[in-house]
Each structure stands twice: as C-alpha cells, then as structure tokens.
Amino acid sequence: MKFSAERAARKWPCGRTGAAMATAAVVLLSVGVPSGPAAARRVEPFPWGSLFGVNKPRPRKSVRSTVLLPVSVPLPKPRPAEAPARPVAEKPPLAPNAPTSPPGDKPAEQATAPAPPPPSACRLALTEAIAIAPSIPDIHGAGGCGGEDLVRLEAVVLPDKRQVALKPAATLRCAMASEIADWVRTDIAPLTTSLGSAISVLDNFDSFECRGRNRVVGAPLSEHGRANALDVRAFKLANGQSISLTDRNVPREVRENVLHSVCERFTTVLGPGSDGYHEDHIHLDLMQRHNNYKICQWYVWDAMPQIAPLLPVERPEEAPPREVAAKSDAAKPERPPSDGGKPDAAKSDSAAPEPPATKPAKKKRRQTGAF
Numbered sequence: 001m002k003f004s005a006e007r008a009a010r011k012w013p014c015g016r017t018g019a020a021m022a023t024a025a026v027v028l029l030s031v032g033v034p035s036g037p038a039a040a041r042r043v044e045p046f047p048w049g050s051l052f053g054v055n056k057p058r059p060r061k062s063v064r065s066t067v068l069l070p071v072s073v074p075l076p077k078p079r080p081a082e083a084p085a086r087p088v089a090e091k092p093p094l095a096p097n098a099p100t101s102p103p104g105d106k107p108a109e110q111a112t113a114p115a116p117p118p119p120s121a122c123r124l125a126l127t128e129a130i131a132i133a134p135s136i137p138d139i140h141g142a143g144g145c146g147g148e149d150l151v152r153l154e155a156v157v158l159p160d161k162r163q164v165a166l167k168p169a170a171t172l173r174c175a176m177a178s179e180i181a182d183w184v185r186t187d188i189a190p191l192t193t194s195l196g197s198a199i200s201v202l203d204n205f206d207s208f209e210c211r212g213r214n215r216v217v218g219a220p221l222s223e224h225g226r227a228n229a230l231d232v233r234a235f236k237l238a239n240g241q242s243i244s245l246t247d248r249n250v251p252r253e254v255r256e257n258v259l260h261s262v263c264e265r266f267t268t269v270l271g272p273g274s275d276g277y278h279e280d281h282i283h284l285d286l287m288q289r290h291n292n293y294k295i296c297q298w299y300v301w302d303a304m305p306q307i308a309p310l311l312p313v314e315r316p317e318e319a320p321p322r323e324v325a326a327k328s329d330a331a332k333p334e335r336p337p338s339d340g341g342k343p344d345a346a347k348s349d350s351a352a353p354e355p356p357a358t359k360p361a362k363k364k365r366r367q368t369g370a371f
C-alpha cells in the first residue's frame with residue numbers, strides 16, 4: 001500500500017487545500033507513531049529498515065523526520081574520555097533505555113566533554129608513595145625537543161617515607177622519572193645505608209635541555225632534549241658526606257656497585273673514560289635502540305697514587321715494537337749479530353726525532369694513561 005501526498009491529492013477531490021490537510025494528517029500520524037516505547041525501541045538503531053522498505057511503508061516526509069530524530073538522539077554516547085571504567089559499568093542498563101530517555105540532555109553533556117587524555121599507566125603508578133613528581137604540560141619544541149607525559153621529579157620517597165630530594169628538581173618523562181625513583185629506592189638507598197648514612201640528596205647535574213648531544217651544534221638531538229636523560233654528579237648523605245661518583249678517592253667498590261646498578265637499568269650510561277664529555281658526572285638515559293642495544297661506558301679509575309712515580313716502568317726487552325711490527329719481523333735475522341733490539345728501536349723512532357733511550361718510555365706512559 002503506497003501512500004503519498006500526490007496520491008492523496010488525486011483521491012481527495014477537494015483540491016490543494018485538501019491535499020495539504022492530508023499531508024499534515026500524515027505527518028502528525030507518522031510523528032506520533034514512534035513515540036510509544038515499543039516503537040521507539042524499533043527505531044533505536046538507524047532506521048535502515050524504513051529506507052529499504054522492510055518496515056511499514058510511510059510517507060516520505062515522515063521518513064525524513066524519523067531519520068533526523070535518531071541522528072540527534074543516540075549520538076551522545078561517546079564520553080569515555082572522562083572515566084574509562086564508567087561506560088563498561090553503565091552500558092548494559094543504558095542500552096535499552098537510551099532512546100526513551102530525554103533526548104535534550106545528552107547533546108549538552110556531549111558538548112561539555114572536551115576529553116582530556118587519560119593518565120598514562122606510568123602516571124598512575126608513580127604515586128606520592130614513590131615520588132613527589134607532579135605532572136607538567138607537554139613540551140613541543142623546535143627540532144623534536146620536548147615530550148609528553150612529563151613530570152617534575154622533586155623527590156624520591158623511600159619505603160620508610162623519608163624523601164631524597166633531587167637538587168634541582170628534574171624535568172623528565174614519566175618513564176624515566178619512574179626508573180630513577182626505583183633505582184634510588186631499590187639500589188642506592190641500601191648502598192648508602194651500608195656506608196653508614198642515609199641518602200638525602202641526588203645531585204642533578206642536568207635533565208631536560210633542548211640541545212644536541214654533548215652540546216655540539218648540529219649533532220643529533222640529545223636524550224636530554226627529549227626529557228629522557230638525567231646527569232647525576234653525586235649523592236649527599238644525611239651525615240653531610242658527599243659521594244661524588246667520578247671521584248677516584250671514593251672507594252672503588254662503591255663506584256663499581258653504582259656502575260652495575262645503572263647499567264642494569266638504563267639503556268645508556270656514560271661516565272669517565274667514555275668520550276671525554278663525562279669526566280665529572282654520569283649520564284643516564286632510556287634511549288630505545290634496535291634490538292634493545294645498550295651502552296655502558298664508565299671506567300672506574302683507580303685512586304691516584306699518593307706519590308707520583310718519577311718514571312714509568314721500563315718497557316720489557318722482549319716486547320715487540322708496536323707500529324713497525326712487520327718491519328721488525330723482517331729485521332729479526334739481523335738482530336743476533338748486532339746488539340739486541342736497538343736497530344729496531346731506531347727504525348720505529350724514525351718517524352719522530354727523539355733519542356731511542358727516552359722514546360719507548362714516553363709511549364709506555366701514554367698507554368698506561370689510557371687505562
């Protein structure tokens with residue numbers, strides 16, 4: 001049974017006004033139809049059935065009105081940004097009643113939810129029982145500087161509630177701040193306690209800074225520029241003692257202990273002997289590399305001797321010359337007739353105009369200095 005305004009005009013002999021009345025009647029009827037709860041439930045999804053002729057055929061105008069109504073009514077579902085758990089809990093009871101609930105309230109609710117991003121798992125885990133680390137706004141600087149999910153790490157809270165202050169406070173990504181906090185709580189606090197006093201301060205030499213690696217202009221962005229690195233210089237203890245990590249006079253065992261703990265946790269550790277830029281502090285970061293490759297370069301130097309030796313240990317007679325090993329091999333048959341290795345020594349020194357007696361000693365000295 002088809003029903004339209006044109007047909008109505010044809011059937012009803014009262015002309016244009018009659019047709020208009022018929023149309024109005026049809027519209028009223030059709031608007032009235034879905035107001036019942038049962039009908040509303042049928043309309044809840046988009047009324048594709050009406051479009052494809054599955055449902056009862058209706059005048060075109062009423063079809064348009066039923067299309068418009070559901071579009072404005074069931075949309076206001078998406079407010080999951082506010083609370084992740086809530087939609088799960090409320091969805092089942094809401095689903096059957098949603099279409100019958102007052103449609104006017106929901107669009108307003110939707111408009112007032114501009115969806116702040118939910119806190120990260122790291123942020124949720126880094127509670128005040130672990131660290132004083134308030135969140136700070138994301139940083140989007142030039143050249144990729146900055147990051148998201150940033151915190152200002154002001155202090156690490158030890159299991160016994162005492163606080164280890166970072167001086168100054170460090171700007172870090174949450175993941176890095178969390179690793180630092182765990183490191184201090186788990187590794188460093190027990191270590192300093194074993195030394196006779198509790199750790200009270202972590203000496204922050206540098207954290208977030210938008211710059212190239214090693215402050216070299218044009219170098220790749222440092223992890224400091226991504227708020228993913230911390231330079232540590234020393235620990236301060238409650239008894240006033242300061243333990244500098246790069247001080248040769250700090251017991252070697254203590255420095256080695258720290259070395260092992262940081263290389264276990266962080267993906268980059270640079271200290272004395274690494275590249276010349278880290279002689280007075282230890283660089284720590286969580287840079288992600290292919291195959292989880294890690295860099296751990298920190299040479300724990302021995303303490304300097306109380307009295308510097310006047311001369312280096314003499315080079316052993318049997319040690320082969322370094323740069324001219326091939327030449328010395330060729331010269332070996334000549335050695336027995338002449339006196340020892342002196343001709344070889346003269347050859348190796350030919351590049352430098354120094355007396356053969358002092359030259360090997362100088363080379364030896366430089367070599368020992370490198371390790």
Ligand SMILES: [Zn+2]
Binds near residue numbers: 206224230282283284
């Ligand atoms: Zn650094």
